[in-house]
Amino acid sequence: MKQRQIFIEKSTQPSPPGAPDVRLDRQLSPERYKVLIERATEPAWTGEYLHHFDEGVFVCAGCGGDLFSSSDKFDSGTGWPSFKRPIGANSIVEVQDLDLGMIRTEITCANCGGHLGHVFSDGPTDSGLRYCVNSLSLEFRSGPTPPSRTPSRSQ
Numbered sequence: 001m002k003q004r005q006i007f008i009e010k011s012t013q014p015s016p017p018g019a020p021d022v023r024l025d026r027q028l029s030p031e032r033y034k035v036l037i038e039r040a041t042e043p044a045w046t047g048e049y050l051h052h053f054d055e056g057v058f059v060c061a062g063c064g065g066d067l068f069s070s071s072d073k074f075d076s077g078t079g080w081p082s083f084k085r086p087i088g089a090n091s092i093v094e095v096q097d098l099d100l101g102m103i104r105t106e107i108t109c110a111n112c113g114g115h116l117g118h119v120f121s122d123g124p125t126d127s128g129l130r131y132c133v134n135s136l137s138l139e140f141r142s143g144p145t146p147p148s149r150t151p152s153r154s155q
């Protein structure tokens with residue numbers, strides 16, 4: 001069984017300092033493994049969730065943790081699912097990524113450390129941010145959309 005090489009970018013670097021260890025709870029498909037563990041990027045315009053705008057929660061394909069609300073998804077025109085903000089203040093971790101000669105901010109699942117994508121500050125949204133996420137890092141749980149949680153205030 002021979003697989004077509006579909007990944008346009010594969011990181012050759014180990015996870016950068018400060019990146020959390022990856023702790024996965026489930027078996028991953030080879031495609032998901034490449035993205036979540038090896039920090040590859042799926043080709044633009046190929047993702048399962050690119051044009052997926054149903055109501056629900058996008059969860060981590062590695063551990064099932066909540067990551068993004070469908071109410072924060074927007075069409076960025078970049079070819080990857082894009083979000084204004086994570087669903088909770090502690091749902092993702094940002095790590096500086098120097099691969100490919102660029103300074104980017106990698107985003108990983110705060111729960112399992114799986115690679116999700118990158119966050120850019122050119123978001124055409126109220127948050128000013130664009131969380132650019134691989135569909136292969138995500139699974140979708142349909143249902144009522146909970147509001148994104150801002151950092152909790154003291155009670």
Ligand SMILES: [Zn+2]
Nearest residue numbers: 060063109112
């Ligand atoms: Zn996870």
